[in-house]
Amino acid sequence: MSSRKAYDSTWQAALLLLPTIAIFVIFLYWPALRTIWLGFYETQFFGQQGTFVGLQQYWEILMWEKYQNSVIVTLKFAVVSVFGTLIVSILLAYWIYTVERGKTAYMIAVIWPYAMPGAVAATVLLILLHPEIGMISAPIESLTGMEWDWRVHGTQAFWLVALGTIWFTLGYDIIFLLAAFHGIPESLNETTRLDGVPQWRMLVSVYLPLISPTLLFLLVINTLGGFFGGFAMVDLVTNGGPRGATNLMIYQLYESGFRNFNIGEAAVQSVYLFAIAVVLAVAQIVFSDKRIHYGG
Amino acid sequence: MTSRNPLRDRPGTSVSRRRFVEAAGAAGIAGLAGCTGNSDQPAEASSGNGNGNGNGENESGVDVGEADEDDIVLEFWHIFGSELGSHLDHLVAEYNDRADGIHVETTSQGGYGENFEATMSAINAGNAPHISLFASGDTSAALDADAFIPVEDLLGDNVNWSDYMEVVVDYFAVDGTWHSMPINNSTAIMSYNRDMFEEAGLDPDEPPETMAEVRQVSETLVEETQAEEGCAWANVTWFINQWSAIDQEFVFNNANGREGDSTEILLETETARRIYSWWKEMYDDELYMATQQGWGDASGAALQSGRVGINLGSTAGLGRNAELAEEASEPFELGAAPLFSPHDDFHGGQIGGGSLWVPEQAVESPDQEEALIDFFLWITGPEPQAEWHKRTGYFPLHRESRDMLESDGFFEENPAWTAGFDQLEKSESSEYTRMHMVATTGEVGDERMDLWTALRQGEDLDEMLSEYKQRIGDALQR
Known part of the structure; x- marks a missing residue:
């Protein structure tokens, strides 16, 4: 038995937990269950009228060509944004960590885009990269010799959305990475410096293993971001087009639910999205747990 | 802006x-x-x-x-x-x-x-x-x-x-x-630059009335004036609906949803083929400027800057076009005429709003x-x-x-x-001109706009017409 006893009875503890539990139930568990349940109905108008169709709707969505395309686009987007964000952030954070002068200025510069709401960042990019009036569009065309029009070319639209999202989410990763780098003991730096270890080697062989808990954390967060992020860019810039090239699952869900008012269909999609996110997050943690160095 | x-x-x-x-x-x-x-x-x-x-x-x-x-x-x-x-x-x-x-x-x-x-x-x-x-x-x-x-x-x-x-x-x-x-x-309408018509030797009092004429006029404008392309309009399905009505053709089956739910889009009709093939050829031959997807000011801006001589819009945008014509760096006189017809006849146009x-x-x-x-x-x-x-x-x-x-x-x-x-x-009210009873604001409308994007991407007309007939049919039946 524990020697410390905080509460006289279980009831007392339960009572104190009640507000938290109530909030979870009302805002989390109940809506989640209701979403799964709504997926069994073919609905119109915000669930006003519904026909019970059971699992059929879950199956239909899987077989829906447009949704299959959306899943592929999302997977591509997730891979690009997860690794893109992480690699670029590591490089930038490491440079900032090792730079001698102007560290604060660099820090502000890379974190700044993150301080903007996604919608604002997307609008800024839209102004810069618009095929007709974008300031950067003409230089892109003259440098690469290609026709810059992401309203027609799907590949361009995809990279615009992916790189744009990476750009304004970088700051988040960098903040954590900088904190992690700064947590490394100075004595270690001195030792390796005396040994003459080159800087890139320091990063790969010393720093990255040391900050692996942070990397894992960011990997999980970025993966979730990969599946749930990108909405602002898609909604404001490409609208999922051209011809579905940037139709992320989260955007398709919104389209189904709030443009076509098909709540049943949207419910199914959010269940799928949720399932994917859970599986990925759990898989990453289980897989990475064995190779992460937590120090001490 | x-x-x-x-x-x-x-x-x-x-x-x-x-x-x-x-x-x-x-x-x-x-x-x-x-x-x-x-x-x-x-x-x-x-x-x-x-x-x-x-x-x-x-x-x-x-x-x-x-x-x-x-x-x-x-x-x-x-x-x-x-x-x-x-x-x-x-x-x-x-x-x-x-x-x-x-x-x-x-x-x-x-x-x-x-x-x-x-x-x-x-x-x-x-x-x-x-x-x-x-x-x-x-x-x-x-x-x-x-x-x-x-x-x-x-x-x-x-x-x-x-x-x-x-x-x-x-x-x-x-x-x-x-x-x-x-x-x-409002209804769809054609606006044009009267001065540019004169410069090209065209009669501004005789604006083109058919798709064939619009093509000829566009060729002349591109040859004879500073215009880069002849005409411009946004990729919106409203114009397609208008042209179909003018040509006495339904866009969707079951009389545009008036005689039962529409389950199909009629892309295999002569009218639909005519519209899309003409539009695509205009684009491929650089006589049409694809300004934007969805409504906006881009077509007005193209007319204002003299990059095109004709644009399509809504009668409710006429005031705006007139303003643009006045404020242009080279101000010009604005002409307006009914929307042109796919063939020679003009039946009833549709309204919208x-x-x-x-x-x-x-x-x-x-x-x-x-x-x-x-x-x-x-x-x-x-x-x-x-x-x-x-x-x-x-x-x-x-x-x-x-x-x-x-x-x-x-x-x-x-x-x-x-x-x-x-x-x-000029319009005859008929079953073709009445409002479509088809929920077109979501997926159906998007797919219809995508059809045009596909054609811009250089896809084959026949293949796309049948692919999108299938896709839009699926969307209608969902």
Whole structure:
């Protein structure tokens, strides 16, 4: 038995937990269950009228060509944004960590885009990269010799959305990475410096293993971001087009639910999205747990 | 850039986010953005920019007055941005001034999609507005919801429907019933640069009337003038619908959804083939400038800068085009003419736009009913409609309004404005010209716009027509 006893009875503890539990139930568990349940109905108008169709709707969505395309686009987007964000952030954070002068200025510069709401960042990019009036569009065309029009070319639209999202989410990763780098003991730096270890080697062989808990954390967060992020860019810039090239699952869900008012269909999609996110997050943690160095 | 920029007309995840963005993109960037809109509706009807802080405050700059304590307050949700919103508020303020014991409050929800969504949610939550403006494309959805009083029942004997422009009310009637009150309606129209026509040796009084003629004229303009392409218009399905009606062809089966649910899009008809193949050839031969997806100012800008000699838009955008012509670095005289026909004949063109719906639950007392009747009769009356037309270019619903404008000399001062009326006079109301009873605001409309994007991407016409026939059919049957 524990020697410390905080509460006289279980009831007392339960009572104190009640507000938290109530909030979870009302805002989390109940809506989640209701979403799964709504997926069994073919609905119109915000669930006003519904026909019970059971699992059929879950199956239909899987077989829906447009949704299959959306899943592929999302997977591509997730891979690009997860690794893109992480690699670029590591490089930038490491440079900032090792730079001698102007560290604060660099820090502000890379974190700044993150301080903007996604919608604002997307609008800024839209102004810069618009095929007709974008300031950067003409230089892109003259440098690469290609026709810059992401309203027609799907590949361009995809990279615009992916790189744009990476750009304004970088700051988040960098903040954590900088904190992690700064947590490394100075004595270690001195030792390796005396040994003459080159800087890139320091990063790969010393720093990255040391900050692996942070990397894992960011990997999980970025993966979730990969599946749930990108909405602002898609909604404001490409609208999922051209011809579905940037139709992320989260955007398709919104389209189904709030443009076509098909709540049943949207419910199914959010269940799928949720399932994917859970599986990925759990898989990453289980897989990475064995190779992460937590120090001490 | 201009501040008027109807371009997007889609529901947003949240109104405040959308408005925030619009404020951020104040340069009107969105006007040129590649955003898809509810392509079925004329641009000016979807103006949604810069209209405020999202909490429903009146941001049009026109004060509609304060309600007295015992006034019956009618809530009126609309979709207009600051410019059109101010015109509406001007009318509403006048009404509030004269109405005794009735006060109308206007709130802009930003766009058709947003307003439809907001109204439906409000109905679900039990606090619906008394009046709400929906796009004609939302009619079948609104009827399915079974939550609105047909205005015909509401107004009863108080109204004589023959006072209203036939082509407008005929468009909106469903199975012989007027469910909603048309308020902002326009038709597609061609604007052109008369000076450029003269420079190219074309007669500006004889604008092209068929697709074949438009092609010839475009070739001449490109050869003889500074124009890069002959003509420009946005990728919106409204023009396709218009051309189909002009050519007496349905767009969707079952008489555009009037004789049962549409399950198919008729892309294999001669008319559809003609439209898409002509459009694609115009594009491939650099005679047509693809300005944007969804409504916006880009086609107007192309005409203004002399990059094209012809653009297509809505009659409600004529005032805007005339302004652009005047403000151009090389000002020119603007011409306007009815939309050209796919073949040689011109049958009836379609109109488009929105109408006012009355949620059943909002009308709680006979007093409120009286108030609604009073307001509807007033705002659709001759003077307010004449004023509305003058300010916005939307057709005046009341027949007498045109005569009033005529005797005021309005058309003499603005000759281009008669083109819309000419087109309506040329038009035969028929099963082809009536509003489609197909929910086209979402997936169906998007797929239809994608068909054009596919053709721009260089895909084969026949393959795409059959692929999209399949895709759109699937969407219709979902």
